[in-house]
Amino acid sequence: MCVMLLIFFCLYRDTKNKFMADKKIVPSNIKWQKVDDWILDKIKDEPSFYHTSMPSLSNTENSDKLDYQVFIEEASRNMIRFKKPEHLIRMIVKTIDEHVKTSHTAMLIYSKRKNSFLLVDSKGVEGNKIPTGFIKLKTDNPLVRFFNERINYVISPSGSLDYSRLLEMSKKEMYDENKYLHMTLLEMVPQVIKQMELLKANICIPIYYKKSVLGVLILGRKVSGQEFNRQEISLFTTLANDVAMALSNAQLIQDLHEKIMEVHTLYEREHNMFIHTAISLAATIDARDPYTHGHTERVTQYALSIADELEELPEAKQYQNFKETLHISALLHDVGKIGVPDSILNKPASLTKEEYEKVKEHPITGATILYPIKQLSGVAAEVRAHHERYDGVGYPDGLKGEAIPFIARIISVADTYDAITSDRPYRQRKMAEVAVQIIKDNSGTQFDPIIVSAFLLAYRKKIRAHHRIH
Ligand SMILES: [Fe+2]
Numbered sequence: 001m002c003v004m005l006l007i008f009f010c011l012y013r014d015t016k017n018k019f020m021a022d023k024k025i026v027p028s029n030i031k032w033q034k035v036d037d038w039i040l041d042k043i044k045d046e047p048s049f050y051h052t053s054m055p056s057l058s059n060t061e062n063s064d065k066l067d068y069q070v071f072i073e074e075a076s077r078n079m080i081r082f083k084k085p086e087h088l089i090r091m092i093v094k095t096i097d098e099h100v101k102t103s104h105t106a107m108l109i110y111s112k113r114k115n116s117f118l119l120v121d122s123k124g125v126e127g128n129k130i131p132t133g134f135i136k137l138k139t140d141n142p143l144v145r146f147f148n149e150r151i152n153y154v155i156s157p158s159g160s161l162d163y164s165r166l167l168e169m170s171k172k173e174m175y176d177e178n179k180y181l182h183m184t185l186l187e188m189v190p191q192v193i194k195q196m197e198l199l200k201a202n203i204c205i206p207i208y209y210k211k212s213v214l215g216v217l218i219l220g221r222k223v224s225g226q227e228f229n230r231q232e233i234s235l236f237t238t239l240a241n242d243v244a245m246a247l248s249n250a251q252l253i254q255d256l257h258e259k260i261m262e263v264h265t266l267y268e269r270e271h272n273m274f275i276h277t278a279i280s281l282a283a284t285i286d287a288r289d290p291y292t293h294g295h296t297e298r299v300t301q302y303a304l305s306i307a308d309e310l311e312e313l314p315e316a317k318q319y320q321n322f323k324e325t326l327h328i329s330a331l332l333h334d335v336g337k338i339g340v341p342d343s344i345l346n347k348p349a350s351l352t353k354e355e356y357e358k359v360k361e362h363p364i365t366g367a368t369i370l371y372p373i374k375q376l377s378g379v380a381a382e383v384r385a386h387h388e389r390y391d392g393v394g395y396p397d398g399l400k401g402e403a404i405p406f407i408a409r410i411i412s413v414a415d416t417y418d419a420i421t422s423d424r425p426y427r428q429r430k431m432a433e434v435a436v437q438i439i440k441d442n443s444g445t446q447f448d449p450i451i452v453s454a455f456l457l458a459y460r461k462k463i464r465a466h467h468r469i470h
Pocket of ligand 1: 333334362386387415
């Protein structure tokens with residue numbers, strides 16, 4: 001019995017292959033799948049089926065299995081390797097074309113921008129003639145609807161569509177035999193068949209990610225005339241899943257990139273607005289005192305030059321955005337002078353003790369103005385401390401050493417350098433070299449020695465030249 005079945009199987013296989021090789025078309029009038037299933041069911045329990053008594057079949061199966069295993073492993077490796085999913089798609093289409101040898105292999109991928117499925121790659125004798133992007137399926141296309149509504153799973157557990165099986169289903173007798181089939185399915189099958197004919201597809205494999213159809217893998221007929229077997233369909237489904245994963249990963253990366261760009265643009269816009277607001281405020285303060293005109297702008301430039309030498313220090317890295325905080329703090333360091341009367345600010349003589357006490361209020365006034373403003377509250381502490389001294393005898397809080405905010409210590413040096421090198425109503429400016437010497441002499445007492453060192457470097461690189469120009 002077993003031997004007879006095996007002989008029958010071999011004859012059947014050869015006849016089927018010969019028929020398909022001769023016709024080289026999609027078989028429509030022979031229910032090969034049903035015959036296949038029947039024979040396989042009859043002989044599956046026979047121990048000799050995979051035995052060496054049928055070396056050709058056994059070897060073919062083993063070697064196929066081995067190749068497919070390598071194929072899948074290679075595809076998985078490539079999925080990780082390729083950053084762009086299009087490259088993975090091209091590799092898969094090319095590999096199927098070369099190994100399986102089909103009339104054409106192609107892939108349609110959903111384009112969000114065009115709300116359609118576009119042909120992204122096509123290979124094979126017939127596939128090479130189809131230009132990329134030439135085929136476009138709208139989302140209401142019957143084939144796409146079939147996959148979207150999961151009707152394909154009613155026909156095939158793997159979700160793949162086989163042209164010959166659909167053709168069989170479309171026949172009247174099949175309708176009669178399958179009364180349980182939903183009307184939507186029965187109405188759509190002929191439309192899907194038409195779509196597959198237009199695509200010259202023998203097999204269509206959907207590419208799903210979660211609930212969405214991302215694409216469709218299309219396979220023409222095999223050049224050998226044989227049908228695709230279950231192992232091959234399973235392999236193609238695995239590859240389709242790899243493509244889905246690569247596409248969804250690429251989409252996630254793209255979405256993340258767009259979000260970052262969006263935040264960056266908003267941040268840039270907001271940042272520019274802050275800087276302009278701070279510049280306007282600083283200009284208003286400067287305008288009140290003709291003697292100190294341009295003071296804020298120069299202090300800001302000096303402070304930024306000093307900061308260039310310090311940005312690698314841990315103290316600088318404690319700030320979320322060191323340079324920006326310093327920039328805004330420097331622009332607004334004297335904003336509290338808004339509370340100092342003009343009579344004191346523009347007095348062409350030395351200040352009395354009371355007047356000086358009034359001027360000394362400006363760091364607190366400045367911090368009081370800035371602190372309630374959400375976007376500027378971060379610079380309030382810097383503004384409040386810009387007249388503190390490293391030895392602890394400054395004002396308004398008598399902070400000492402590291403207790404003084406780092407940016408405030410920088411502004412203190414920049415502010416002093418500009419004050420010495422600028423005219424005042426009650427005294428003339430001093431030479432830059434004199435100012436540098438005064439700052440050096442006060443390193444460790446009035447100023448943080450690290451900031452003084454950075455100032456000396458910045459002075460040689462930028463400040464000296466800036467000073468000469470102005
Ligand atoms: Fe000040």
